[in-house]
Amino acid sequence: MQDVEPSAPSSVRTIDIINRRLNKRYRAEKRFKRLGLAAILSSLLFLGLLFTSIVSQGYSAFVQTYILLDIHFSRDAFDVSNLAGADYNGLIRKSLQSLFPEVRDRQEKRMLNGLVSSGAPFQIQKMVMSDTSMIGSTRSVWVPADDDVDMLMKGRIDRSAPEAERRLKDVQLGWIDGLRGDLRLKKKFNRIFFTSGDSREPELAGILGATMGSMYTLIVTLLLSFPVGVASAIYLEEFAPRNKWVDLIEVNINNLAAVPSIVFGLLGLAVFLNFFGLPRSAPLVGGLVLTLMTLPTIIIASRVSIQSVPPSIREAALGVGASKMQTVFHHVMPLAIPGMLTGTIIGMARALGESAPLLMIGMVAFIVDPPGGILEPATVLPVQIYLWADSPERAFVERTSAAIIVLLAFLMVMNAAAVFLRSRFERRW
Amino acid sequence: MNFPLLLIVIFVFSQAAYWLGYKKAFFSAGEKGPVHLHSRPQYYGTLTVLWCVIPPLFILVAWSVFSETVLTGLALKTMSEYTGNLSPDEISLLKSDLRNIVSGRFIPPAADAALLEAADHYRHMRDIGRQGLSALALASMILGTIIVLVRIRPGMRARNHVEKMISITLITCSTIAIFTTVGIVLSVLFESILFFQQVPVTEFLFGLKWSPQMAIRADQVAASGSFGAVPVFAGTVMISTIAMLVAAPLGLMSAIYLSDYADRKFRAAVKPLLEILAGVPTVVYGFFAALTVAPVIRQFGESLGLSVSSESALAAGLVMGIMIIPFVMSISDDVINAVPQALRDGSYALGATKSETIKKVIIPAALPGIVGGMLLAVSRAIGETMIVVMAAGLSANLTANPLQAVTTVTVQIVTLLVGDQEFDSPKTLAAFALGLLLFVVTLILNIIALYIVRKYREQYE
Numbered sequence: 001m002q003d004v005e006p007s008a009p010s011s012v013r014t015i016d017i018i019n020r021r022l023n024k025r026y027r028a029e030k031r032f033k034r035l036g037l038a039a040i041l042s043s044l045l046f047l048g049l050l051f052t053s054i055v056s057q058g059y060s061a062f063v064q065t066y067i068l069l070d071i072h073f074s075r076d077a078f079d080v081s082n083l084a085g086a087d088y089n090g091l092i093r094k095s096l097q098s099l100f101p102e103v104r105d106r107q108e109k110r111m112l113n114g115l116v117s118s119g120a121p122f123q124i125q126k127m128v129m130s131d132t133s134m135i136g137s138t139r140s141v142w143v144p145a146d147d148d149v150d151m152l153m154k155g156r157i158d159r160s161a162p163e164a165e166r167r168l169k170d171v172q173l174g175w176i177d178g179l180r181g182d183l184r185l186k187k188k189f190n191r192i193f194f195t196s197g198d199s200r201e202p203e204l205a206g207i208l209g210a211t212m213g214s215m216y217t218l219i220v221t222l223l224l225s226f227p228v229g230v231a232s233a234i235y236l237e238e239f240a241p242r243n244k245w246v247d248l249i250e251v252n253i254n255n256l257a258a259v260p261s262i263v264f265g266l267l268g269l270a271v272f273l274n275f276f277g278l279p280r281s282a283p284l285v286g287g288l289v290l291t292l293m294t295l296p297t298i299i300i301a302s303r304v305s306i307q308s309v310p311p312s313i314r315e316a317a318l319g320v321g322a323s324k325m326q327t328v329f330h331h332v333m334p335l336a337i338p339g340m341l342t343g344t345i346i347g348m349a350r351a352l353g354e355s356a357p358l359l360m361i362g363m364v365a366f367i368v369d370p371p372g373g374i375l376e377p378a379t380v381l382p383v384q385i386y387l388w389a390d391s392p393e394r395a396f397v398e399r400t401s402a403a404i405i406v407l408l409a410f411l412m413v414m415n416a417a418a419v420f421l422r423s424r425f426e427r428r429w
Numbered sequence: 430m431n432f433p434l435l436l437i438v439i440f441v442f443s444q445a446a447y448w449l450g451y452k453k454a455f456f457s458a459g460e461k462g463p464v465h466l467h468s469r470p471q472y473y474g475t476l477t478v479l480w481c482v483i484p485p486l487f488i489l490v491a492w493s494v495f496s497e498t499v500l501t502g503l504a505l506k507t508m509s510e511y512t513g514n515l516s517p518d519e520i521s522l523l524k525s526d527l528r529n530i531v532s533g534r535f536i537p538p539a540a541d542a543a544l545l546e547a548a549d550h551y552r553h554m555r556d557i558g559r560q561g562l563s564a565l566a567l568a569s570m571i572l573g574t575i576i577v578l579v580r581i582r583p584g585m586r587a588r589n590h591v592e593k594m595i596s597i598t599l600i601t602c603s604t605i606a607i608f609t610t611v612g613i614v615l616s617v618l619f620e621s622i623l624f625f626q627q628v629p630v631t632e633f634l635f636g637l638k639w640s641p642q643m644a645i646r647a648d649q650v651a652a653s654g655s656f657g658a659v660p661v662f663a664g665t666v667m668i669s670t671i672a673m674l675v676a677a678p679l680g681l682m683s684a685i686y687l688s689d690y691a692d693r694k695f696r697a698a699v700k701p702l703l704e705i706l707a708g709v710p711t712v713v714y715g716f717f718a719a720l721t722v723a724p725v726i727r728q729f730g731e732s733l734g735l736s737v738s739s740e741s742a743l744a745a746g747l748v749m750g751i752m753i754i755p756f757v758m759s760i761s762d763d764v765i766n767a768v769p770q771a772l773r774d775g776s777y778a779l780g781a782t783k784s785e786t787i788k789k790v791i792i793p794a795a796l797p798g799i800v801g802g803m804l805l806a807v808s809r810a811i812g813e814t815m816i817v818v819m820a821a822g823l824s825a826n827l828t829a830n831p832l833q834a835v836t837t838v839t840v841q842i843v844t845l846l847v848g849d850q851e852f853d854s855p856k857t858l859a860a861f862a863l864g865l866l867l868f869v870v871t872l873i874l875n876i877i878a879l880y881i882v883r884k885y886r887e888q889y890e
Contacts (some may be wrong), residue, residue, distance in 0.1 A: 032784035036686025232603035258875040260812020270616030325592040353710025356814035382712040
């Protein structure tokens with residue numbers, strides 16, 4: 001043994017060295033703990049930022065500015081045999097003219113007419129066609145205002161900006177203030193947003209078409225992926241022999257679960273559209289692609305659920321003479337079905353939020369009318385969000401955020417259902 | 430008979446068939462009663478239903494898959510003196526015109542009498558075909574039912590037959606996963622081979638210039654697009670790196686805190702909240718990145734005197750990192766929890782503090798699992814599409830500056846394939862080549878990661 005520093009051995013004891021370092025070590029410990037907490041808090045901060053930014057941008061889209069116009073349905077403007085052909089735009093223009101008789105200049109007139117949405121004539125047309133008795137009378141009608149007026153009312157257009165940089169000119173601001181003074185400008189619940197399809201005009205654009213498209217796509221996905229997923233899970237858990245072939249299936253399922261979603265889109269494009277010649281943009285093809293994408297999720301969840309059924313159940317059934325098939329379908333399945341449904345709902349929620357593979361199969365088309373079936377061109381909610389996010393109009397930012405709020409609400413409902421199912425039917429053996 | 434009606438008829442008849450099979454089983458057992466049947470009477474009913482439903486459904490599926498091709502061929506034959514000297518392209522054009530006329534969508538302006546006549550012929554043949562189809566389907570349904578009914582005897586092993594059919598169905602369903610993989614590989618491989626016949630592989634993998642815009646006219650400047658994909662790869666790597674720089678430390682530290690420091694209540698409250706981040710659709714992240722994060726980064730950069738592109742790699746990477754945090758966290762959490770308590774206790778017994786235990790014992794023990802989890806996260810970052818489509822750029826820049834706009838593999842696939850496309854131009858085929866590359870890279874990453882994670886789990890089981 002070597003001597004270690006023979007002088008003054010009694011003054012430096014090990015315990016002192018440890019005690020001296022102890023504070024440092026405790027400080028390091030505290031630092032590390034704070035670092036962990038900071039990581040969690042910053043993740044939560046991001047979550048909060050994401051939601052506040054979307055809600056603060058989107059909540060205002062649930063109301064929409066309307067203008068009250070007194071429209072005179074004069075008899076000579078209508079030909080009773082051809083109501084659709086009447087000049088509804090002219091009626092609106094006349095009504096605006098009567099509100100602001102001082103406007104004479106052609107260009108100013110056009111600016112005045114620009115305050116009302118280009119969808120207003122269709123609204124009036126529908127009104128007249130559903131009730132012809134109003135011809136000859138004068139009615140007060142709330143018509144949607146143009147998106148610029150709407151943005152101004154919601155404070156999203158800066159009045160103090162120089163006129164050249166503003167979408168609304170000074171005269172228009174004057175008219176708007178006039179209308180406001182007469183109580184002819186009001187923000188009302190935005191029914192259009194929930195009852196119409198896509199449009200180039202923000203004030204006329206709605207999510208009904210996309211929601212219907214999402215619904216059709218999800219129905220196809222559910223009808224295909226649930227039976228197939230459950231069937232493969234049952235086979236793999238209960239019947240499959242341990243051999244190379246079954247191993248191959250399992251490896252495939254695990255890998256498919258991690259394949260980027262866009263690759264499924266390429267598959268859909270090459271196989272379903274080009275090879276089988278199915279129609280582009282159809283919910284059927286979207287549903288097929290999403291089925292392939294969600295199958296691994298459902299299979300894995302269903303297998304876990306089957307595994308959690310204790311073997312004693314199976315042995316009891318086999319013991320009283322049930323066949324293997326009867327054991328599985330009469331005894332194991334009823335106990336495993338809540339877990340399978342939970343997995344399916346989570347898979348469906350993921351399918352509802354998925355957009356990349358649907359871009360590949362053409363569900364990005366501009367489609368005004370809500371689809372009537374699984375073979376008609378359609379788009380889905382997330383793709384609608386993507387399309388609107390690309391639009392330059394300021395008013396579309398607000399509508400995009402509102403569509404996101406609706407999508408998130410759907411997802412929350414689905415996830416809540418999954419959590420409910422799990423807590424209600426989960427059994428500990 | 431039209432399609433839905435036919436299906437309804439088959440359905441109603443199948444109910445009757447069930448009842449018939451059921452009764453026939455009772456009847457055949459005679460006075461001895463159903464105890465002497467081999468199977469329970471329900472199985473005889475089910476067997477009858479299966480034989481009544483499967484043949485007509487098979488015929489219907491076959492018709493809807495093949496009828497269009499056959500009918501188009503027949504219709505074109507009527508104008509054979511006209512189509513004899515046309516190129517394949519012109520014939521396919523003719524076919525689509527024909528289909529448009531038949532479906533009544535619109536009549537192409539160039540349609541001549543011969544084409545209209547062929548369309549009439551098509552419709553005529555289709556009507557005959559549909560009548561024949563209904564007859565055939567119904568006949569097969571009735572025949573199948575009768576054959577089973579005749580064969581029902583007390584000794585017939587109905588349950589075994591039914592179970593055999595169910596088991597075939599189960600096996601078929603479970604092979605769909607294999608068919609999907611094969612479908613993916615074939616569809617991207619086939620188009621990629623076509624692409625590599627036009628553009629050499631080496632140019633694609635090592636070329637430094639990516640501009641896939643094909644010329645409209647042949648004599649245009651830079652008529653042939655260039656397909657050097659290195660700038661696209663570089664962009665993908667940069668954005669994924671930024672994402673991992675955000676997600677790896679945050680996710681790992683969160684997992685450590687949650688598994689070793691947080692009390693039960695905190696954990697139960699925070700974990701679901703963080704998992705919300707994983708459930709938010711990526712298109713929402715894309716919108717957030719493009720409209721909230723990118724402008725903030727640009728303003729901040731400009732206040733420091735830097736020029737920041739409005740589609741900077743930083744914004745896309747940052748938001749993608751946020752998206753991946755819960756993914757890294759839940760994998761790390763699993764892995765850290767799998768480290769046996771005995772290792773922790775041993776370390777504490779030696780006087781180590783918690784953080785020393787984590788840094789010197791748990792992390793080294795869990796390292797393989799953590800690395801595997803990170804690889805899975807990387808493969809997810811590479812394959813992520815919507816965030817980069819909405820927040821990253823379209824033009825391929827070969828740059829190392831994260832404040833500039835770069836493009837990624839997924840962005841290029843989307844921009845090349847969305848919109849109108851002709852299926853033989855290198856432009857669309859390039860997307861499939863990129864898709865092949867993406868599939869192969871993510872597959873390799875996944876296989877390695879799953880292998881590491883499995884090995885690691887086995888170590889402590």
